[in-house]
Amino acid sequence: MSRILDKILEKKERKKSMGKYEENKEALExxxxxxxxxxxxxxxxxxxxxxxxxxxxxxxxxxxxxxxKSINRIVKKHLRRRxxxxxxxx
Numbered sequence: 001m002s003r004i005l006d007k008i009l010e011k012k013e014r015k016k017s018m019g020k021y022e023e024n025k026e027a028l029e030x031x032x033x034x035x036x037x038x039x040x041x042x043x044x045x046x047x048x049x050x051x052x053x054x055x056x057x058x059x060x061x062x063x064x065x066x067x068x069k070s071i072n073r074i075v076k077k078h079l080r081r082r083x084x085x086x087x088x089x090x
Contacts, residue, residue: 039071 029036043054057063 043051047054
């Protein structure tokens with residue numbers, strides 16, 4: 001019984017360590033790496049019957065390329081707008 005308990009506790013410790021690792025990795029990337037923003041996308045209303053196809057989009061290259069292009073345009077638009085707002089308020 002002790003072996004089973006030891007394995008369970010070891011597994012919990014490993015999960016905690018991985019969680020700490022991920023937190024530290026994200027903090028380091030923010031400081032040193034290229035800044036990124038994570039965005040989650042919800043399944044649109046009316047498409048509940050296409051859940052599997054929706055989840056497959058996460059790995060589809062054409063979809064990711066399209067999303068990247070669209071997001072880049074939106075980010076640039078918002079950054080330009082903020083830059084103009086700062087100039088006007090100065």
